[in-house]
Amino acid sequence: MTDSALRIANVSKSFDKPVIRNLDVDIASGQLYALLGPNGAGKTTTLRMVVGLTPMDSGHISIYGIDTRRDPLGAKAITAWLPDEPMLYDKLTPSEYLAFVAGLWKIPPAEAAQEAERLLRWLELWEVRDTRCEGFSRGMKQKVALAGALIHKPRLLILDEPLTGLDAAMARSVKDALRAQVDAGATVIVTTHILEVAERLADRIGIIADGKLHAEGTLAELRAMAGSDDMTLEDAFIRLTSPMPA
Numbered sequence: 001m002t003d004s005a006l007r008i009a010n011v012s013k014s015f016d017k018p019v020i021r022n023l024d025v026d027i028a029s030g031q032l033y034a035l036l037g038p039n040g041a042g043k044t045t046t047l048r049m050v051v052g053l054t055p056m057d058s059g060h061i062s063i064y065g066i067d068t069r070r071d072p073l074g075a076k077a078i079t080a081w082l083p084d085e086p087m088l089y090d091k092l093t094p095s096e097y098l099a100f101v102a103g104l105w106k107i108p109p110a111e112a113a114q115e116a117e118r119l120l121r122w123l124e125l126w127e128v129r130d131t132r133c134e135g136f137s138r139g140m141k142q143k144v145a146l147a148g149a150l151i152h153k154p155r156l157l158i159l160d161e162p163l164t165g166l167d168a169a170m171a172r173s174v175k176d177a178l179r180a181q182v183d184a185g186a187t188v189i190v191t192t193h194i195l196e197v198a199e200r201l202a203d204r205i206g207i208i209a210d211g212k213l214h215a216e217g218t219l220a221e222l223r224a225m226a227g228s229d230d231m232t233l234e235d236a237f238i239r240l241t242s243p244m245p246a
């Protein structure tokens with residue numbers, strides 16, 4: 001049996017109206033999972049509840065078996081969250097930023113320096129390690145934030161729209177980095193509006209609409225659910241998220 005990396009069980013959340021309704025999602029360990037859905041479907045809210053930034057109204061969430069409400073610190077220690085607009089301290093250099101984040105995780109400095117060097121080289125930031133982030137392009141800042149998210153070696157990496165605004169080369173480099181994380185044994189969850197990314201990159205795809213999981217599976221399974229073996233993910237997505245005819 002495959003281990004569960006993330007289990008969302010019967011979770012609901014309302015703001016001024018219900019946003020997430022009895023949501024159940026189970027994501028197996030060692031996968032790249034793409035969460036898709038129309039605007040306002042509840043993707044970001046779901047992920048913010050997973051990482052403890054938005055309290056859920058009811059239900060349970062566990063990360064590698066750790067209940068996020070009973071043991072929030074234990075759950076956070078193995079999770080990384082990269083929002084769509086990551087906050088970087090622009091006046092810091094990549095090296096300083098990683099040392100700062102490692103300090104928050106109480107990683108011993110020598111160990112942190114070694115891991116920072118590995119990440120900076122791997123993400124092609126080594127040459128600019130001592131340059132302040134303020135002059136960096138959006139893609140470079142995204143990669144520095146990604147390095148910061150990875151410094152404590154999380155088992156579950158969650159990224160909200162990681163490729164927005166990146167040019168093709170930078171998007172490729174971030175996609176390669178995410179796939180490498182999975183190959184190294186981590187679980188990666190991304191939200192994306194770029195269906196081609198989900199189509200090419202994800203092992204499994206979940207489609208959320210109206211605060212519920214409408215469909216989930218591999219691309220082939222989603223095509224089959226939508227009723228055709230040769231449709232694109234875009235066609236399947238539109239069909240699976242369209243309201244049923246009365």
Ligand SMILES: Nc1ncnc2c1ncn2[C@@H]1O[C@H](COP(=O)(O)OP(=O)(O)OP(=O)(O)O)[C@@H](O)[C@H]1O
Nearest residue numbers: 015016019037038039040041042043044045046193
């Ligand atoms: N803090 C909040 N207060 C009130 N309403 C909120 C709050 N956060 C989210 N919402 C509402 O919850 C709904 C779901 O928002 P959410 O950001 O989770 O959707 P999403 O699927 O990530 O959308 P998008 O693809 O557009 O980013 C929206 O109607 C949004 O306005």
